[in-house]
Amino acid sequence: MKLSKTFLLIACGVALISASQSRLRNLIKFLPQSQQVTKSCTTAIDRSKAALPDYKKIVTSYANFWNDTGFPADGSSIQWTGTKYTQNELSAYVGNKWERLNNLCADCTLFGSADYLNDIVQGDLGDCYFLAGISAVSEINTRFEKIFVNPNINWAGLYAFNVFIRGIPQVMLVDDSIPAGKYGKKAVFAGIGSDKSIWGPLLEKAWAKTNANYERIVGGNAVETFGFFANIPGQQITLAKLSKEALWTKVTQADSKNWIMALGTPSSKNGDSDTCKFNLACSHQYSLLSVKPLLTSDRTQINLFQIRNPWRTDKDFSGSFKDGSAKWLTPGAGGKTFGQQAGLVVADDGVFYMTIDEVTQAFEGIDIGEYNDNFVTSWYDKRNDQVANENTPAVYKFTLTEATPMYIRVMTYPSRMYPKTCINDQALFKLVLQDGSGKEVQTIYYYEYSNLYMSLVDTPLASGTYTLKFYPKWITGQVKDYGIIINAAKDIVITDSQGKTSRLSNHDLSSKQLKPNVKQAPKPAKPKLPDITQTGAAYELTGNLDQDIAKIRNSKSLSISNQDDGLYLSGQKSTLIGGNRYGLAIFVGTLSDEYTYKGIVTVVTKPGHTFKFTAGNDKCTVKNKSSTKEDTIECTCLVKPDTYPKECLLVLLTKVGSGYQNSASYSASG
Template sequence: MKLSHSALLLLFGVQLVTASQNRLQKMIRSLPQAKQVTQSCTTAIDRFKAALPDYKTIVQSSSNFWSDGQFPADGSSIQWTGTKYSSNGLISYAGNKWERLNNLCPECTLFGTSDYLNDITQGGLGDCYYLAGISAVAEINSRFEKVFVNPQVNWAGLYAFNVYIRGIPHVMVVDDSIPAGQYGKKPVFAGLGGDNSIWGPLLEKAWAKANTNYEQIIGGQPFEAFSFLASVPNNNFKIASLNATSIWTKVSQADGKNWIMSISTPSAPNGDKDKCKFNLACAHAYSLLAVSTVYNADRTQSINLFKIRNPWRKDADYSGSYADGSSLWLSAGADGKTYAQQVGLVIADDGVFYMTSEEVLQSFDDLNIGQYTENFVTSWYDKRDDQVANENTPAIYKFTLNEPTPMYIRSTLYSKRMYPISCKPDQANIKLILEDAFGKQLNYYWSNEQSYSYINLVDAPLNVGTYTLKFYPQWTAVDVKDYGIVIDAPRDIVITDVNGQASRLTAHDFSNKELKAIVAQAPKPEKPKLPDISQTGAAYDLTGNLDQDILKIRYSSSLPITNQRKGTYLTGSSSTLIGGVRYGLAMFMGTLREDITYTSTLTVTTKPGHIFKFSPGNDKCTVTNNGDDEIKCTCLIKPDTYPKECLLVVITKEGEGYSNSYSASAKSS
């Protein structure tokens, strides 16, 4: 499937499989095959039509994990390998182990310990557009918290969300099992928040479930996240058509209204592996969080700044004039405050950075603004399986206003993304006409389904009266003929069909914010212990009894162990003169990290006649004689290897000395 940059923004780290067909098919046959999910063009749509589980009872009464049968923790939720519905874009992840978030991070909470700004970290999935979009939604707490039905951590690991499908409110549920790499040790897609929050990977999973699987959410536009979580009308602007004054006016006005904004860099041959202006990743989406104006000391000069966030949660490479560490931030400004103080600058590699209007114009090509209005509510008519309406015969709906009312009016279909690869090559076209009580046309639009068009009557409110909406769909052969007639306005508006009937088959749930488990959590299997390096045991001198020595020296204060790079490298050694005639040597290597492959080599050179014992087994050692014996032992610790340590004890021959060395390396899993 060929998709243009306007439809796709590709993520750093997406792996393209270029193996031969035979090798690819061999890999496909080796992957776990899904047994629970029916794979069809309407699988994602059918999920939203199915009855919800009794999530309230499950959350309250489950002492152990609940599993979502609609979106199982297996390769079918990554991609539909070996079918016409997959381009094998995530085949390298299809065999991943899955792990529950509550197991990966028992101390984590949904929102973490600080604000939402530093919670999103993109992983190995090309969904920068979505993560930038949900970060932008999360900028305003009141807007963001509406999404979460049950924000309390629960033993079932079940989380329900208020989302919009076809612009219509729905509740959807997911469990907290996520792809966690070859060894099941850490999220491979959206990561945990810097403050131990888990909403990022959960909302990413919800988006994948809503659109069939994770492969289906590679590449897109941030306004898709705006629509999914907030159902807002969106405006897209080509930055090439703007100048410093017009972009500042649009963005500052939108920021003043707390609208949702994102901004994207141009495409490039290698996607976001290529660097654009100021070392920004190309083909990449960013949250546009806010604007600020800083003033010099006498307020005779001002500089307009845009506050932007990278969903990679890093900005150290950014080289714009107002990068962290720039001397410009220290400029003396108004009211005795530096420019840094005026904007509340935080110096951290957190993905947040500032740009001038001129730098924005040089760096980006797309601006999205979602017109979220805090006091507006969504009204809708949910039409299912309309076999009558077409491009010549309209479906007719009416609504009545008792007072002048500003509003947005839309007709909404299932997004093309909800149909798996190869299912929907073409787009539907839709026309929506607004008429007054006398049949006079007041407004209309005609567009394809991906234009997200709408009628904007916010600045020209409709007067008191009864109005008619005529919906003309030009369906494709594969469309599911469901749609929504949606009005966003300050008050609820009843929309009826020609029979005078309303249709609201689903709704959001705002009544279960305090929902939590009322039972104790079931005991979990004991986790393997990491190395204890406190070394509080009694002092111990090696004796030459290898079996005894390797046990008693391990926790002895005589073997101090150092911790380097936050537990990545643990090292320790101890030597003893035994009976005044020979040496005893103990060497310790290990790691506290469970997400790396750790390799170390311990080498001791001494004369033949020595004895030694290596805790993983002497078969992990080689002895090479070049006059002296070189004992070389390899300590290989994979993420699923326990214990995460190796101990070598060597006793030399009487009258002989030794030399020793070690090396260590670590590789992310």
Template sequence: MRQFEATILLAFGVSLAAASQSGIQRFIRTLPQTKQKAYSCSTAIDRVKAPLPDYKKIVSSYSNFWNDSSFPADGSSISWQGTRFTDNRLKEFVSNKWERLNNLCPKCTLYGTEDFLNDVSQGVLGDCYFLSGISAVAEINSRFEKAIVNPQINWAGLYAFNVFIRGIPHVLVVDDSIPTGIYGKKPIFAGIGSDNSIWGPLLEKAWAKTNVNYEMTIGGYPNEAYTFLTNMPNMLYLMSDVNTASMWTILSQADAKNWIMSINTPASPGGDKDYCEFNLPCTHAYSLLSTVTVYNKDKSQSFNLIKIRNPWKQDSGFSGSFADSSPIWETVGLGGKTYAQQAKRVIADDGVYYMTDAEVMSAFSAFNVGEYYDNFVTSWYDKRNDQVANANSPAIYKFTLKQATPMYIRVITYERRMYPISCKPDSTELKLELVDASGKTISSIEYEEEKLNSINLVNTPLATGSYTLKFSPKWKDDDVKDYGIIINAPRDIEIKDSNGKTSRLTGHDFGSKGLKASVKQAPKPLKPLPDIKQSGPAYELTGNLDQDIVKIRNSKSLPIENGDNGQFLSGTKSSTVSGNRQAIAQFLGTLDEMIIYYASIYVSTKPGYKFKYSAGNDKCSITKNSSTGNDDIKCDCTITPDKYPKECLLVLVTKEGEDLDSYIDAGASSI
């Protein structure tokens, strides 16, 4: 049974464990409401309606980062803590650092070096539905690239996207600052692509900006991404309403038309931490990439295979009959080609699965098909603050066709997730009626706004003539009474209100693909890694610690060993100096910016020594050794990923006539 998009009864996403509030979060909750940022039920809606910044000027003329003050790099863009507008699902992340993508990956580009299909990687945010949806859109490069206004890397870090809100074309801008882990080195939500692409985290941020904050993007269906990027009507099919044969027909025909597809596993109490059939994460959304039939040699046997992608980019645990390592792939079939060759299988832990149609029918609960026509355009009337239309008094809109035209006709309001938590508990009922010039009703639909129903005239083109649309909403008290009258068809159609006026207040920008910075990038703060070439002149320690710590550092007299590909650096130089004193220089450090490096230098000698430590003498502790009479000196060198420089140097000289013992201990942990 073919049906329109159902009301979202189940959210597909990651179950995030609750964490205790930090001191900062507790402090925020104790502030009087008047001293916190002013939020309302229409904050996000007002944000998308606000005038755009002059993004062309900013991109071309800024030599340093531009900051989007409407969606700042702070906890308010994660979750509105301390208000009635949060369920506290992301409270453990509101104090996280943010970092610019251009700093995280200076060599990254928007698109990366390979195709778009494997660029998206999900983080801890429960938005698998959105990431699988944008991945499905990106399966066709030309289709996806329409959404990108300025693909060139720029020093302002400003990126604009062509999106649809209420079905109406909008340009949406974001800066490239994203939430990271505590050291500011890795994104905590959507990650950078394996080919150094950054469009994934940027589009995820654009979605969060549209929908209040990141918290409001948790859980949903992939069709929301289809609508956001392409404005296409889409269909939801429940597995309970199809059989294996009809499902295969729907999917294979949709694939042949390059339509956009996704699929969901059943709900489970533990969310996607539970595993369903074939070891697939439950309550999870996947991109459905393609269909293919493989045959044995004489075509007496065949398998209908469906190619699916998990936004987690992992598939090593998959246990279906066509898992990557299954011997069935090596079956020699039609034309002497193995099943693997026929399906163009690639062996990799990349989140891509092949499943038979029977396995898909058994393992999944529903699938979406976005009916994307490359030659269709969006026509619209942008109605704002309609104080007249209601269930008993429809708003009137008119259009005229000079030739028979296939089309979809819809009315789209703001998505419920654009209203903060507690603002819009119920869906609004809408009615749309299409009437011809004689007053005859051609089609009429009544639906809840989330279902995004349409009058579908694609297979029965609407004849030449003049038509009237009657829109009757049953507004709720909390509704912002804006909507779009939308027609998707092969040609632009002028839609007028009852006064003969059109209304197109926004639009897309397809002319800025070459937009780039016309100035040099401003210098960035130095984050030097240790120079271990040691090409400086030879140097002997003198006991003058201020001089020694400077001149020995790059001297060839202090060779530095490079262990474990730069994770562990060490070097030692010792000398006898005037007065029969022993001097030592001990170097430690790391070239790895993605580890927590921890090491200690230990020196034992009689009192009367002097030392200087580059990290500060306060990082050293001194313990009296009662058995030897020595002072045991321990200098700690702890280097977190965000700390620079990534090295420590100790110089020490003993008391006259005294010796010393020394050793080092070093380790590291990944972040």
């Protein structure tokens, strides 16, 4: 009899969080948390069982944002500060402003314009295992799209997802408000895809809501993601226990079945800020997308793994088949180069290739989710079982009319649904399968979170009536809810000892076309970024500072240059006035609302000048240098992300007979 325990926790991002705290602690003020959320050991569990609002009505009839009061846009959804249920890992983010995704990106769509694999952007949260798992799930469109109840953008900002908790189908709702930094300008956790897709931060939020808050989803294993979205049994395998031949065979077979896979690098003291073999991040999880066997000109096979980093970058990868390697140009079988055989795309997109030797050197473990596209979930939802224990079983039955391959599991709430300090041990379970005569077919003993299951796929159960006996040895404080789960090619009715079924929730697969039936309510006007088209009439400076500062700004006479995609704007215009003095206009600014911008304008000229600065003359200093008898006028344009306008203009008139020198410098931070 086999006893199995959980292993291979990938605590990816833990050190990143620590580093982010030190970087951002001075930027983000601590704010008191909302008192709306009751904080207890069963908060997340109670939330998962609560009745849903009428989300179809909300999506179709709301012209403005719907707010999810069960998971509010405040610090209580980041971590439970001030309670025994937190380790304060995300204190630097508690005071974040939250912003609606529809405000951050009004023209975004759920899936964006490109393939799903390029939509994941990991932020400051250490949940690479989750994002790598999502990326692996999304490799097959039909598998991935089942998750989304209402994939159309709606004005309520309400999105529903088909998920599995305790292996049981249910719908999870979130609104589209996400933590967006000190100024509410940019996602700090999972970000918007480069193709303007928003499903990444929404699914991350659904996972955080399921598990109480964002802090509770730091560190984990990809198999958790496989179970949450696809309800599939998973294996966690230590690579050191497999020969290279056995590893290649297992992965090749899994890939041919479209199973879901992820690889994890070894843990490290500083988490994923440390670098492991081939410049891969330590304590980090990567999606294993596929295998790519290459054939040399003499038809020798080279076995490659196609892998993806959820950080969406691979420029530092130093393996033998990195982008730009001459190996890709090697002629192989049929005259095709290795790059042509693999369908290589050279881009810093997070996708890279490794030989089997490199994989065994760099990675510690592999997660495999046994996905079968034609399998469905059958279940019995048992709540608050006060009878079954290690000596007295809960009894369930099901009948088959023909030989049927299947998986059988008993699933409880995952440990992360309990806050810190609530559950520090694992229950011990025994599950017995008997045929109609009472003969034992299979028995498994296992610790609760080891993900052990009965696999009857290769040896299908014959037709007949079967009995499942479940013996739980619960631990103190545990909620005694569980699901009796069967995954098979057809729905199977599971009954209890009284002959009753129990299916208290289900997925929604009929709302794909759900859309608003009303127009979107007008949004408050957004502050405008600088207009640098300069389409106004030509204008010559006159020395009338009030007139000059108003008329030169948009004039085509003041050409404004754009550097670093709008991060730094600058322009200058000078005019000889009356033949004996100069008028000067200097413009600085930024098109970015994500950084704190600082521009410094300096003019050196003789005393007797006059000037006007749009940010206020009090933002300028005038210092006289006695040796040259010149003034240095220095004006500072400081623009924070939430400060508008994001520009400053200095106009100056020199003293009669005086020239000038000027300069400008710029910086951005945040």
